[in-house]
Amino acid sequence: AVMLLQICKLSFSSRYISRYQQIVKAEFASNQGRNKTLGPAKFLRPHPEFYMNKHVKDPRFPKRESFRYLDDDRKKPPVPKKTDIPLMGLKTTRNLICVNTVKNITSFPKIPTKRLVDTCHGDTFNLITSGHEPVYVHKKDFGEVPKYLTRRNEEMMRAQDEYDHYVAECFRKGDLRQLTVEEHKAIVDGLKTNWEDIQEQYNSLPVVTDTLGKKYRRERMEGVMKQLEIDIDMLEKHRVAYIGK
Numbered sequence: 001a002v003m004l005l006q007i008c009k010l011s012f013s014s015r016y017i018s019r020y021q022q023i024v025k026a027e028f029a030s031n032q033g034r035n036k037t038l039g040p041a042k043f044l045r046p047h048p049e050f051y052m053n054k055h056v057k058d059p060r061f062p063k064r065e066s067f068r069y070l071d072d073d074r075k076k077p078p079v080p081k082k083t084d085i086p087l088m089g090l091k092t093t094r095n096l097i098c099v100n101t102v103k104n105i106t107s108f109p110k111i112p113t114k115r116l117v118d119t120c121h122g123d124t125f126n127l128i129t130s131g132h133e134p135v136y137v138h139k140k141d142f143g144e145v146p147k148y149l150t151r152r153n154e155e156m157m158r159a160q161d162e163y164d165h166y167v168a169e170c171f172r173k174g175d176l177r178q179l180t181v182e183e184h185k186a187i188v189d190g191l192k193t194n195w196e197d198i199q200e201q202y203n204s205l206p207v208v209t210d211t212l213g214k215k216y217r218r219e220r221m222e223g224v225m226k227q228l229e230i231d232i233d234m235l236e237k238h239r240v241a242y243i244g245k
Contacts, residue, residue: 167242176242188235195228 002244061071085177114127127133136142179187202221209215235241 033213170242179241179243184235184239184241188232191228191232191235195225196226198225 012063031193114133115124116127116130117124128135167176202218202225205218205221206214208217
């Protein structure tokens, strides 16, 4: 029993104790009792003479200003009232008859607008924009090739030259060989034969595709036939074909 007591004392004496224990206790004690009352502990009470008046906490709106539209500067002046007295006795020293005469002599006559009457009631519309007047043929660039077509033709010619140079280089190295007419015809005939065989198998399929196998088989045959049609069309359009060795 004595040995057991000594072992217990040694175990308790060697227990870990944090060195921040006292600091934590002090911080915890300093924060106690801060909010025990309703509201802050240090609250300055208002003086009895400065009591709250009516409508003190109501929202304060900005001062009212006179409303003004944005286009007030462009408005015409108001119509004069019947009580307003106009200015009397204003005279000018200009000879209006002479001014009008000089203006009419030096002015150019107005060119009449070309108009077209299309109904018996006299309805008219502009002749220039109607399409009856040959306006487009009088343009400066009429009959010329558009610039975008010229640029596109130059790009196509450049691409064709690069392709011809590449083919010639491959021929020089011996990497390509041109198909003969017999080989070309044999390949096209073989593709058409394959298409006819698959077409015959496709026609023998059941009408009702009630299983996934039938559905996948039909879709696979349709894809193969479509690819064969693309290959046959490409070979028939291009009579000259090359193959790699």
